[in-house]
Amino acid sequence: MEAAQRFFDIGVTEPALLMPDKPGHRERYTGVSGLGPVTWEYFTMLLNHDGVKADTWITEFVGRAIGERVPSQRASGLVKEAAQKLDVDEKKLDHAIWSYASTTRLKGMPALT
Numbered sequence: 001m002e003a004a005q006r007f008f009d010i011g012v013t014e015p016a017l018l019m020p021d022k023p024g025h026r027e028r029y030t031g032v033s034g035l036g037p038v039t040w041e042y043f044t045m046l047l048n049h050d051g052v053k054a055d056t057w058i059t060e061f062v063g064r065a066i067g068e069r070v071p072s073q074r075a076s077g078l079v080k081e082a083a084q085k086l087d088v089d090e091k092k093l094d095h096a097i098w099s100y101a102s103t104t105r106l107k108g109m110p111a112l113t
Contacts, residue, residue, distance in 0.1 A: 003032045020044040038072055045091050052079040052094045057101035064109040
């Protein structure tokens, strides 16, 4: 409710008015206790914007793929970079990685120590 009110206060009253790349919009959301950058990314993806939600599965997959632990922000950036190089939508690549990781539990990838 608090996030909705914060958007309403700046005139964002429907999904089409939300601009994920506009810092003020992101700050309206992440300024609410418990709402952070990963849920912001997912929220905007659910509103049909491209993006990567670097949750536990995405972050673990990326870390294992490059052989080192990575913070969620770096994992997100690497998946976005890969999507650009592969010429695919970021959220489609996100979903493919998430689906693979959550289904296989990454058993086919070396664990990080």
